[in-house]
Amino acid sequence: MGSIYLIRHGQASFGAENYDVLSPLGFQQSAALGDYLKQLGVRFDHCVSGELNRQRDTAKATLERMAFPQQSQLSAIEIDSAFNEFRADEVIRAHMDDLLAVEPQAMQIFSNAANHRAEFQRLFTYIIHRWVSGEHEKEGLESWASFVDRVQAGLHRLLDQADRKDHIAVFTSGGTITALLQLIIGVPPIKAFELNWQIVNTSLSRLKFRDRDLALASFNSHVHLELLKNPELITYR
Known part of the structure; x- marks a missing residue:
């Protein structure tokens, strides 16, 4: 193998x-x-x-x-x-308005993430959950499903070219x-x-x-x- x-x-x-x-x-x-x-x-x-x-x-x-x-x-x-x-930055921007509705301080936390690591992680996790769920698609944003398809295509290219x-x-x-x-x-x-x-x-x-x-x-x-x-x-x- x-x-x-x-x-x-x-x-x-x-x-x-x-x-x-x-x-x-x-x-x-x-x-x-x-x-x-x-x-x-x-x-x-x-x-x-x-x-x-x-x-x-x-x-x-x-x-x-x-x-x-x-x-x-x-x-x-x-x-x-x-x-x-x-593109995490694009995912964050696409979901920011929705996040601000429940976390009014989100913009300040993301703009100074190095000094708010725990809060950044909590909010980023919230956004990622929305993104990967497929229930909150945003126009022009690569979806989680499309991202997985892209990665899978690269994997298949590798395997098709590889020796055993x-x-x-x-x-x-x-x-x-x-x-x-x-x-x-x-x-x-x-x-x-x-x-x-x-x-x-x-x-x-x-x-x-x-x-x-x-x-x-x-x-x-x-x-x-x-x-x-x-x-x-x-x-x-």
């Missing part, structure tokens, strides 16, 4: 003007992952990343520490937008991993998102495949961070 390693990006710049930038800690997490995979002797036959900066930079930083030669490492990363994260014993790395995001979990283990989307909130930056989730048959072999492993015995390395955004 072959293996697909779903790798969540390193810590991004939560609360900054541009979230899609790896933080210094995000680069440190990526390096730790690369060192760990190198020690295990893991070699990837195929590496794919979404097109977001935090995904691509996690891929580059990880593969560099796995001692891939610079030029071949760069050319080895295939970019596939199917593995992009859903390939080891494939997919550098992606928490929402994308959540969509794949829903597809593979059949949990309702709300339940899948309960797992999403637990996905650690640069964690590994492993799928085993034979043709298009898939099974979840492991979820959210972050041993590479735990071994460093620094709790600050374990982050969720």
Whole structure:
């Protein structure tokens, strides 16, 4: 059987003007992952990343520490937008008026999220529940169902191109991993998102495949961070 390693990006710049930038800690997490995979002797036959900066930079930083030669490492990363994260900022904006009706302070909390992390998470969870339910569709906004279809199309492309014993790395995001979990283990989307909130930056989730048959072999492993015995390395955004 072959293996697909779903790798969540390193810590991004939560609360900054541009979230899609790896933080210094995000680069440190990526390096730790690369060192760990190198020690295990893991070699990837195929590496794919979404097109977001935090995904691509996690891929580059990880593969560099796995001692891939610079030029071949760069050319080895295939970019596939199917593995992009859903546009959380667009989801929030589309549902903001509805949220303000029940949470008048929502705008202030979202505009200063870094200083209101617990309140941000509570309100963001409320919005995500509305979005994934399919009962509050917004014109021009990618629906949860469409997002899952996009991710599934990318997965099928991977499987159709793979050899039977390939080891494939997919550098992606928490929402994308959540969509794949829903597809593979059949949990309702709300339940899948309960797992999403637990996905650690640069964690590994492993799928085993034979043709298009898939099974979840492991979820959210972050041993590479735990071994460093620094709790600050374990982050969720």
